[in-house]
Ligand SMILES: Nc1ncnc2c1ncn2[C@@H]1O[C@H](COP(=O)(O)OP(=O)(O)O)[C@@H](O)[C@H]1O
Ligand code: SF4
């Protein structure tokens with residue numbers, strides 16, 4: 001197990017370098033000159049432009065600039081925005097908001113998704129089951145931003161339970177609606193996966209054995225059925241935590257949440273290479289670590305899986 | 309194989325321990341499917357006493373497992389449906405008992421061993437947990453004591469290094485060892501009756517005999533009743549006292565084991581016996597009963613076996629044969645023998 005973890009951690013290095021390089025090159029090849037754009041319609045003083053270009057290493061060819069960037073990154077220096085703010089500071093303001101939003105969505109996904117899945121799976125073929133199937137089908141087939149705008153209009157304007165957009169990104173109550181929207185698709189998947197897994201396992205031979213042993217129904221369901229059925233669900237939830245962070249970017253746009261999505265959007269508009277690469281790198285690391293944790297969790301839950 | 313001392317060598321019900329432990333009476337079970345109602349069990353009668361082994365024999369699909377599942381109360385309902393019949397445990401109809409009463413019988417009084425031990429054991433729980441669960445649930449034993457009991461049971465079924473292996477998972481055991489764990493689980497609370505549904509079918513030929521011997525030995529030691537379901541005539545000769553042959557959800561012949569081998573009274577049984585590979589017929593093509601078992605949605609009228617029977621006459625296509633008492637040439641009743649064939653006399657003596 002230790003060797004497996006070490007190998008996986010080592011594998012992260014090329015993946016990390018590869019993704020940062022790709023993103024770096026993409027920003028580099030964006031059309032337009034970011035420094036000139038800073039001056040707007042004003043004529044730029046060539047000396048100042050040259051100075052700024054030098055300051056942001058934009059006068060270097062990419063094969064010099066990228067190694068320099070990685071070198072600075074390894075020393076904890078993420079660079080500066082064109083406005084002179086440290087990228088690390090931008091990240092430290094935006095990430096907590098997004099993490100809060102994603103975690104809130106994650107909790108909603110677990111509670112509601114699992115709840116609906118258990119309801120449908122244990123009452124297979126009944127009304128509750130059919131309602132869950134229709135609801136999840138609807139959520140899966142309608143794009144997230146449509147759901148977002150509908151929710152924002154209905155709950156924020158028509159019913160006025162909350163504001164249509166988020167005024168204070170640190171207020172959990174205000175984040176609730178965006179979190180629901182962010183969680184909606186995953187929640188539908190979790191509900192369906194839970195239901196399918198339950199239905200498959202109910203017919204399993206070991207369930208017949210559990211019955212033949214004269215175990216009480218509750219024990220059969222909790223200790224035997226759920227213990228097996230929830231393995232794929234937990235694995236899905238694990239990988240989904242990373243996906244929620246990425247998905248937050250769209251939801252943040254709809255509800256004007258001042259998180260990573262907003263910061264990234266602005267950075268791309270301004271061709272701020274260091275900011276874009278910094279944000280994406282952190283997202284990549286979050287994703288890599290969470291998928292490693294999921295694999296380890298899987299091995300704990302299912303004794304048949306052993307990593308060597 | 310070891311020779312087994314029979315409680316009831318003559319297969320005479322009166323010679324066994326007084327009243328039967330379990331008696332199945334005129335049991336009918338059907339499955340409601342998209343295509344129609346499949347009549348899986350159509351009036352099965354059989355009984356087992358303490359210390360007695362009843363072998364239930366028949367091709368796949370003849371309703372052996374469904375009958376067993378109905379006795380255990382683990383039939384899938386729906387699609388299954390008990391249309392008619394009684395299942396008496398110590399004289400009391402289990403089909404009339406409450407769910408809770410039945411649950412208490414399962415595992416404690418009547419236990420079951422399944423064909424495929426790998427899929428029948430829970431893959432994510434240790435064998436110690438699964439064995440110990442019997443004691444924890446039915447006897448309220450502590451986790452620690454239950455684990456000790458599990459080790460004891462594993463020793464009992466001769467699993468080597470039980471103490472070290474008790475915390476392992478089913479997939480870490482070989483097929484034979486897993487089936488021993490199933491046997492241990494069935495044995496845990498020393499039930500009156502064990503139903504073993506093809507307990508050796510999924511095993512390597514080399515371990516089949518070992519597992520069968522173990523089962524027979526434990527049955528004798530605990531003086532339990534045993535219903536041994538199999539489609540393999542070779543398995544039963546050494547262990548069974550009496551045999552019930554099933555075809556299309558009916559018992560077509562019952563007999564003490566040796567009489568059935570020597571002198572079958574039903575053409576279907578005759579066909580089964582002829583299809584056993586024998587050393588003296590090496591090289592010859594193996595006999596097989598022609599045709600296929602009937603579609604349970606449309607069981608042939610009259611004798612269900614008539615489309616495949618070489619002796620069939622017109623009466624076989626119209627009249628359902630009752631289970632006739634079988635007598636010898638002098639008209640003396642052969643105790644425990646019955647045949648559901650219009651021409652059982654001709655079959656027996658022909
Ligand atoms: N859960 C089920 N649903 C529908 N049909 C079933 C079910 N279980 C068994 N059957 C039907 O009952 C018949 C008898 O099956 P079974 O008792 O398992 O035969 P066997 O003698 O091989 O053990 C089979 O032909 C099968 O089609
Ligand atoms: S009743 Fe007729 S068809 Fe059926 S087994 Fe006897 S002879 Fe054959």
Ligand SMILES: [Mg+2]
Pocket residue numbers: 369372373374505
């Ligand atoms: Mg079967």
